[in-house]
Amino acid sequence: MSDKTDTLAPVDVLTAAQRVAIARHPGRPGVAEIIDALFTDFFEQRGDRSSTDDPSIMGGIARFHGRPVTVLGNRKGADIEERVACNFGMASPEGYRKAQRIMLAAQKFGRPILTFVDTSGAYPGLEAEEHGQGEAIARSIELMSSLTVPVISVICGEGGSGGALALAVGNRVIMLENAVYSVLSPEGFASILWKDSSRADEACEVMKLTADDLLELGIIDGIIPEPAGGAHENATALFQVLDTQLTRELEALSKMSPTALANDRYRKFRAMGATAVKRGRI
Amino acid sequence: MAGILAERRNRLLALKKMRQQGTAPAVEEKTCPSCGRVLHDDDLVNNQFVCPYCGHHFAIPARDRIKMIADDGQFRELDVALVSTDPLEFPDYPDKLAKLRSKTRQGDAIVTGIAKIGGVRVAVAALDTRFLMASMGAVVGEKLTRLIERATKQHLPLIVFSASGGARMQEGIISLMQMAKTSAAIQRFSDKGGLYISVLTHPTTGGVTASFASLGDIMLAEPGALIGFAGPRVIEQTIGE
Numbered sequence: 001m002s003d004k005t006d007t008l009a010p011v012d013v014l015t016a017a018q019r020v021a022i023a024r025h026p027g028r029p030g031v032a033e034i035i036d037a038l039f040t041d042f043f044e045q046r047g048d049r050s051s052t053d054d055p056s057i058m059g060g061i062a063r064f065h066g067r068p069v070t071v072l073g074n075r076k077g078a079d080i081e082e083r084v085a086c087n088f089g090m091a092s093p094e095g096y097r098k099a100q101r102i103m104l105a106a107q108k109f110g111r112p113i114l115t116f117v118d119t120s121g122a123y124p125g126l127e128a129e130e131h132g133q134g135e136a137i138a139r140s141i142e143l144m145s146s147l148t149v150p151v152i153s154v155i156c157g158e159g160g161s162g163g164a165l166a167l168a169v170g171n172r173v174i175m176l177e178n179a180v181y182s183v184l185s186p187e188g189f190a191s192i193l194w195k196d197s198s199r200a201d202e203a204c205e206v207m208k209l210t211a212d213d214l215l216e217l218g219i220i221d222g223i224i225p226e227p228a229g230g231a232h233e234n235a236t237a238l239f240q241v242l243d244t245q246l247t248r249e250l251e252a253l254s255k256m257s258p259t260a261l262a263n264d265r266y267r268k269f270r271a272m273g274a275t276a277v278k279r280g281r282i
Numbered sequence: 283m284a285g286i287l288a289e290r291r292n293r294l295l296a297l298k299k300m301r302q303q304g305t306a307p308a309v310e311e312k313t314c315p316s317c318g319r320v321l322h323d324d325d326l327v328n329n330q331f332v333c334p335y336c337g338h339h340f341a342i343p344a345r346d347r348i349k350m351i352a353d354d355g356q357f358r359e360l361d362v363a364l365v366s367t368d369p370l371e372f373p374d375y376p377d378k379l380a381k382l383r384s385k386t387r388q389g390d391a392i393v394t395g396i397a398k399i400g401g402v403r404v405a406v407a408a409l410d411t412r413f414l415m416a417s418m419g420a421v422v423g424e425k426l427t428r429l430i431e432r433a434t435k436q437h438l439p440l441i442v443f444s445a446s447g448g449a450r451m452q453e454g455i456i457s458l459m460q461m462a463k464t465s466a467a468i469q470r471f472s473d474k475g476g477l478y479i480s481v482l483t484h485p486t487t488g489g490v491t492a493s494f495a496s497l498g499d500i501m502l503a504e505p506g507a508l509i510g511f512a513g514p515r516v517i518e519q520t521i522g523e
C-alpha cells in the first residue's frame with residue numbers, strides 16, 4: 001500500500017514541521033476538489049435536519065466508477081469568504097450531526113462511505129459547547145464504529161483531535177504522504193504541555209504525527225504518495241494515485257458481509273493502545 | 283426513604299471503619315475553594331466529600347469513590363497492575379508515571395471493578411484527577427473497554443464516574459484512538475440492551491467528554507462541575523471568547 005512510484009518521487013528528508021506546513025498549504029486540494037476529480041453525479045446533502053447547515057462538513061451521494069457511494073469530508077473553503085463561512089474547517093456540533101444523518105442514510109441504502117478528513121479540530125467556541133460539541137463527536141464516533149457498510153477514511157491534510165476522528169473510524173484509514181494526524185495541534189500541544197505555544201516545531205517532532213510515524217504505530221493502513229513539494233504542486237497526479245488506491249480498497253471491502261465489516265472495524269480500533277502488566281507492588 | 287437513610291448510614295459506617303483502620307482517604311484540600319472555610323478531614327469524610335457549608339464537591343480518589351457507593355464499601359478491583367508502555371517514548375514520562383503510581387497506589391488514572399449497589403451487581407469505574415488530571419491514555423482506554431466488554435457479557439449495568447482533563451498528551455495519537463475504542467465498546471454494550479449510567483464529576487473535558495462520558499443512557503453531573511469539549515483555557519486561546 002505504501003509503495004512509492006518513481007513518477008511521484010517523494011522527498012523523504014522533510015521534517016515533521018515542514019510536513020505540517022504542507023498539510024496546511026492554502027492551495028492543498030480539499031474535499032470539494034477531490035469530489036470534483038474522482039466522483040461523478042455528486043448530489044450534496046445539507047443540514048442536520050433539526051437546526052442548520054454547517055458548510056464546514058460537506059457530504060452527499062455520488063458515483064465512484066459508476067457505483068453509488070456516500071462521500072463526506074471537512075471543507076476549509078477555497079477563498080477567504082468561503083473560509084470564513086466554513087469556520088476554517090472547524091465543524092460545529094450541527095456539522096457532526098449532519099455527518100451522522102448522511103452516514104445513516106448510506107447504511108440504509110447499502111452505500112459504501114468514503115470520508116476525506118482535513119480539519120485542525122472541532123470548533124471550540126462557547127456556542128459549540130452549549131450545543132453539545134462533545135456529545136456530537138461522541139455520537140459520530142459511536143455510529144461510525146457500528147456501520148455495516150464499507151468505510152474508507154483518508155486523512156488529506158490536517159487530522160486534528162476528536163474533530164478529525166469523528167469522521168475517521170474507517171475499516172481502512174489511509175493518509176496522504178504529507179498529511180498529519182494528531183491528538184491536538186502542535187501549537188495546542190506545546191502550550192498545554194510546556195505552556196509555550198512558540199515551541200510548536202519542537203512539538204511536531206515528539207508528537208509522532210507524520211504518515212510514516214502513524215503507519216509504524218499501526219494507526220493507519222497505508223500512505224498515498226504525493227508529488228514532490230506536496231499535493232498542491234500537481235493535484236492531477238495525486239488524484240490518479242488516490243483513485244487507484246480507493247478502487248483497490250473498496251473492491252476488497254465490498255467482498256465482506258455487513259456483520260464482518262462492523263466486526264472488522266471494532267477489532268481494528270480495539271487493538272489500538274498496548275498496555276503492560278506490572279509485576280510486584282504498584 | 284427509610285431505605286435510603288439506612289444505606290447512607292451504612293456508607294458512613296464503612297468510611298468510619300476505613301478511618302479506624304487507617305485506610306481512610308487523605309484529603310489534600312483543607313480550605314474549601316468555593317467558600318474559603320477551613321475544613322477538617324472528618325467534616326469532609328462524614329459529609330461524603332461535600333463542603334458542609336456551601337455544598338462544594340471535592341475531588342475524590344477513585345477507589346474511595348467506588349467504596350463510598352458500594353455495599354459495605356467492598357468491590358473487586360480488576361486489572362490492578364495494568365500500566366502504560368510509554369508508546370511514544372516521551373521524554374520524562376516513565377518517571378512521572380512511576381512517581382504517580384507510588385503516590386496513588388494505582389496503575390494509572392482509572393480504577394475499575396465489580397461491586398454491589400443495593401444488592402445489584404454492577405460494573406463500575408472511576409477516574410482519578412490526581413493522576414495527570416485523569417487524562418485518557420492507553421491504560422484508561424483499555425481498562426474501561428475490558429470493563430464494558432465484561433458488563434456486556436455478564437449483562438451488568440455499567441456506572442462510570444468520569445473526570446478528565448482530556449487526552450493524555452504524552453501518549454499522543456494513541457490517546458485519541460482510545461476515544462474510538464471506548465465508544466465502540468459502549469455502542470456494543472448498548473446494542474445488547476445494557477444500562478449505562480454516566481456520572482460527570484468536576485472537571486470532565488476533552489476526549490473523555492467527546493467519547494464514553496457523553497454516551498450514557500442516564501447522565502448525572504455533580505453540581506457546579508465543569509463539563510465541556512474544550513476547556514476554558516483552550517477556548518480562550520483558540521478564539522478569544
Ligand SMILES: [Zn+2]
Pocket residue numbers: 314315316317318319333334335336337338
Ligand atoms: Zn465550601
